[in-house]
Amino acid sequence: MTVSRTDKKKPVRPAKNRTGLSIESILEGSPIPTFVIDRNHTIILWNKACAELTGYPARNMIGTGDHYRPLYPERRPLIADLIVDQDIDALERYYGGKQVRKSSVIEGAYEATDYFESLGGKPRHLYFLAAPVYDDEGEVIAAIETLQDVTRERELARYLEENAETLRRELDENIRLRKTIEGIIEGSPIPTFVIDRNHRILLWNRAFTEMSGFEGHRMIGTKKQWMPFYPEKRPVIADLIVDGDAAGLEAFYGKKKVQKSSVIEGAYEATDFYENIGGRNRHLYFLAAPIRNEKGEIIAAVETLQDVTRERELERSLKEQADTLKRELEANIRLRKTIEGISEGSPIPTFVIDRNHRIILWNRAFTAMCGYPGEAMIGTDNQWMPFYREKRPVIADLIVDGDLEGLEKFYGKKKVQKSSVIEGAYEATDYYENLGGKRRHLYFLAAPIFDEKGEVIAAIETLQDVTREREMELSLKEYAETMKNELEENIFLRKNMEELFNFHQSVLDASPDLILVLDADGTLRYMSRDIDPERGLTAEKLKGKHFSEFVAPERKEFLEERWAEIRRGVFTPFEIEVAERDGTRRNLLLTARPIKGTDRLLVLQRDITEFKELESRFYESQKLAAVGQLSAGIAHEVRNPLSSIKMSLQILEKRMNPEGNDLKRFHIARKEVEHLEKLVSDILVFARPTEPDMHLADLNMCVEASLAMAEREVSDKKIQVRMEFDDRMPPVPFDSAMLQQAFLNLHLNAADAMAEGGILTIRTRCEAEKRRAVVEIADNGGGIGEESLPHLFNPFFTTKKYGTGLGLSQVKKIIDLHRGSIEILSRKDEGTRVIITLPLP
Numbered sequence: 001m002t003v004s005r006t007d008k009k010k011p012v013r014p015a016k017n018r019t020g021l022s023i024e025s026i027l028e029g030s031p032i033p034t035f036v037i038d039r040n041h042t043i044i045l046w047n048k049a050c051a052e053l054t055g056y057p058a059r060n061m062i063g064t065g066d067h068y069r070p071l072y073p074e075r076r077p078l079i080a081d082l083i084v085d086q087d088i089d090a091l092e093r094y095y096g097g098k099q100v101r102k103s104s105v106i107e108g109a110y111e112a113t114d115y116f117e118s119l120g121g122k123p124r125h126l127y128f129l130a131a132p133v134y135d136d137e138g139e140v141i142a143a144i145e146t147l148q149d150v151t152r153e154r155e156l157a158r159y160l161e162e163n164a165e166t167l168r169r170e171l172d173e174n175i176r177l178r179k180t181i182e183g184i185i186e187g188s189p190i191p192t193f194v195i196d197r198n199h200r201i202l203l204w205n206r207a208f209t210e211m212s213g214f215e216g217h218r219m220i221g222t223k224k225q226w227m228p229f230y231p232e233k234r235p236v237i238a239d240l241i242v243d244g245d246a247a248g249l250e251a252f253y254g255k256k257k258v259q260k261s262s263v264i265e266g267a268y269e270a271t272d273f274y275e276n277i278g279g280r281n282r283h284l285y286f287l288a289a290p291i292r293n294e295k296g297e298i299i300a301a302v303e304t305l306q307d308v309t310r311e312r313e314l315e316r317s318l319k320e321q322a323d324t325l326k327r328e329l330e331a332n333i334r335l336r337k338t339i340e341g342i343s344e345g346s347p348i349p350t351f352v353i354d355r356n357h358r359i360i361l362w363n364r365a366f367t368a369m370c371g372y373p374g375e376a377m378i379g380t381d382n383q384w385m386p387f388y389r390e391k392r393p394v395i396a397d398l399i400v401d402g403d404l405e406g407l408e409k410f411y412g413k414k415k416v417q418k419s420s421v422i423e424g425a426y427e428a429t430d431y432y433e434n435l436g437g438k439r440r441h442l443y444f445l446a447a448p449i450f451d452e453k454g455e456v457i458a459a460i461e462t463l464q465d466v467t468r469e470r471e472m473e474l475s476l477k478e479y480a481e482t483m484k485n486e487l488e489e490n491i492f493l494r495k496n497m498e499e500l501f502n503f504h505q506s507v508l509d510a511s512p513d514l515i516l517v518l519d520a521d522g523t524l525r526y527m528s529r530d531i532d533p534e535r536g537l538t539a540e541k542l543k544g545k546h547f548s549e550f551v552a553p554e555r556k557e558f559l560e561e562r563w564a565e566i567r568r569g570v571f572t573p574f575e576i577e578v579a580e581r582d583g584t585r586r587n588l589l590l591t592a593r594p595i596k597g598t599d600r601l602l603v604l605q606r607d608i609t610e611f612k613e614l615e616s617r618f619y620e621s622q623k624l625a626a627v628g629q630l631s632a633g634i635a636h637e638v639r640n641p642l643s644s645i646k647m648s649l650q651i652l653e654k655r656m657n658p659e660g661n662d663l664k665r666f667h668i669a670r671k672e673v674e675h676l677e678k679l680v681s682d683i684l685v686f687a688r689p690t691e692p693d694m695h696l697a698d699l700n701m702c703v704e705a706s707l708a709m710a711e712r713e714v715s716d717k718k719i720q721v722r723m724e725f726d727d728r729m730p731p732v733p734f735d736s737a738m739l740q741q742a743f744l745n746l747h748l749n750a751a752d753a754m755a756e757g758g759i760l761t762i763r764t765r766c767e768a769e770k771r772r773a774v775v776e777i778a779d780n781g782g783g784i785g786e787e788s789l790p791h792l793f794n795p796f797f798t799t800k801k802y803g804t805g806l807g808l809s810q811v812k813k814i815i816d817l818h819r820g821s822i823e824i825l826s827r828k829d830e831g832t833r834v835i836i837t838l839p840l841p
Contacts, residue, residue: 753781
């Protein structure tokens with residue numbers, strides 16, 4: 001049951017009802033269309049009956065907030081949404097015209113009616129009932145809403161409204177009976193036809209035309225009443241009743257469960273199935289009754305049909321239920337479809353009183369319900385007797401008197417209200433302990449009958465036994481209580497799962513490693529974070545793809561070989577080198593391990609670029625230490641002898657005044673000595689542990705000054721210089737002398753690498769977001785072979801004929817002392833690009 005806000009807390013019970021079934025299975029199997037939303041307006045249940053009514057399957061609805069979609073073209077709240085939000089004022093705004101009202105049975109629940117042009121492919125009148133679901137604290141945690149198709153009841157109400165005028169004319173004039181009856185039948189929503197004793201059709205109403213597709217003006221006067229049903233001529237029930245052929249009824253309709261009507265004397269009823277009636281497969285319920293003259297002779301027969309396809313389909317879907325329920329459903333179908341003769345054709349319990357409150361009509365359906373026969377009631381004012389112990393007005397009495405205050409006085413607690421369908425009519429509900437030997441919930445609808453002057457001359461009142469609907473409404477309380485317990489348990493479990501998930505996700509997010517889960521065939525099933533969102537390499541998009549689809553083509557073969565080893569059980573970690581979009585390269589270490597209990601593999605990808613760089617720097621420092629020691633020895637052992645040799649050559653040249661080849665040999669010797677002096681000088685500069693004298697200065701001016709120092713080499717080869725300096729470059733901390741020497745070495749290297757007329761491009765740019773300044777020096781010379789690139793910064797490594805092999809080593813050391821980085825990008829015959837980065841303050 002629904003838990004009130006004022007109820008005390010109750011211990012949580014398992015979400016089962018007395019039969020042991022879960023509330024979900026009960027609601028799912030319920031024939032009443034039902035859905036449930038949580039406090040976030042998300043659908044958590046959408047049963048089969050709701051799917052059949054709306055045409056929207058549960059798989060498309062559960063987990064969404066689209067429960068408005070079957071009913072309205074645009075998003076708007078349903079009653080359940082407003083109950084979850086406790087927005088009672090909005091109920092009037094959205095449902096004021098639909099007679100929204102509080103439920104008289106379920107606390108906190110609201111009900112309303114509305115009409116939809118197309119719901120599940122058909123026009124329908126719906127009755128909504130929505131109730132809150134509370135937790136132990138009395139807070140609304142969900143809402144359940146049911147929908148009932150009351151289209152048939154509305155059609156019957158309209159039918160009563162149409163017949164009210166006919167009854168008024170009968171009571172007022174009592175003439176032209178046949179014409180009046182024909183008008184009633186012609187306007188009736190129940191398909192009907194009448195044949196005379198010669199089997200000729202006298203009447204073929206519009207409802208029958210709409211159902212069968214055969215127009216009345218083509219059928220009246222003929223004997224073709226068989227044509228809508230059978231391919232060849234054969235008698236229908238009305239034909240056999242006119243002939244009094246009881247044996248023929250058994251012969252033609254025995255298999256269709258033909259039987260005498262329990263309501264109309266001499267009438268017979270049957271059911272049958274037709275493949276194509278009016279373009280549709282239909283189950284039809286027939287009721288045919290004789291029409292007698294004053295002598296009791298049969299002069300005609302009337303036959304009505306009801307489309308009971310929906311009831312038959314429901315009946316088939318409920319075969320597993322008890323035989324008793326099946327018989328009850330069939331009896332209800334027959335009861336609702338029975339027409340109690342031309343004057344008492346409605347299966348709805350009905351009575352009519354005149355302006356003097358005397359009963360002028362008391363149909364058989366009402367007699368069957370209340371146990372009071374019509375012959376004992378007609379002509380009296382005892383219409384109160386089936387309902388109350390003492391005399392008091394019923395709704396029809398108050399309508400005849402126009403006593404609206406009496407309606408509130410006698411029926412205020414029964415929620416009396418104006419009918420939204422019939423003008424001047426009122427409706428109410430009430431409960432009776434004993435009505436016709438049963439406890440019943442009744443729905444009353446009473447309407448006035450006016451004469452030509454618009455004066456009330458009578459009132460008609462109908463009753464409907466809605467006991468089953470009320471019992472089902474009451475059972476929703478138990479459903480709500482059970483569902484509340486189940487929802488609380490699910491919420492608790494979900495909270496624990498969310499906490500565990502958040503913990504694991506936090507661990508993964510904090511890890512610098514990338515974690516992947518692969519199927520046995522290499523398909524990606526999980527990735528702890530995105531690789532490169534800008535290129536579309538996200539976990540969501542890569543999930544379900546084979547790993548070879550998102551690796552670099554040059555690494556694909558290598559990785560597939562490693563994958564084959566992993567599938568053979570070899571789980572040795574391995575390294576790969578990948579290129580970033582900006583040209584930088586990163587070293588990755590991949591480790592694979594099987595996930596226990598599955599055929600999947602866990603792959604851990606770790607970025608070891610910094611480790612590799614540290615390792616490289618360590619080896620380089622060892623080399624530099626060795627060079628330092630060597631340079632110290634050279635400085636002591638070579639520098640002084642070279643000075644003596646150079647001085648001796650100068651003295652000899654002055655004394656001897658050589659000419660010709662001798663002079664040429666003196667110049668060669670002096671040049672070689674100078675070359676050796678430069679080599680010694682470079683070694684001493686490279687090995688000397690001098691710290692830079694750093695000051696904030698203009699980096700663009702430093703680059704330009706270094707270029708001026710290489711002016712002779714550049715002009716000799718007629719090299720074109722293109723400078724692209726960043727005007728936004730802020731002051732940068734550096735040692736001007738050191739940095740000019742580094743840039744000068746790079747300019748000279750570029751000039752040596754280019755032929756005459758080459759292009760030297762120098763760029764600077766400020767990358768403020770990365771807190772660094774960048775200098776690029778590019779040439780279009782012969783480039784560097786791939787085999788030489790790893791050794792460029794090694795001391796004494798050179799590709800020149802007269803190079804010392806220490807120029808780039810000096811540049812590397814200077815940049816390192818400035819806490820910067822240097823990178824050389826080059827390919828054979830495609831030029832070289834040197835990228836230097838320096839930190840900004």
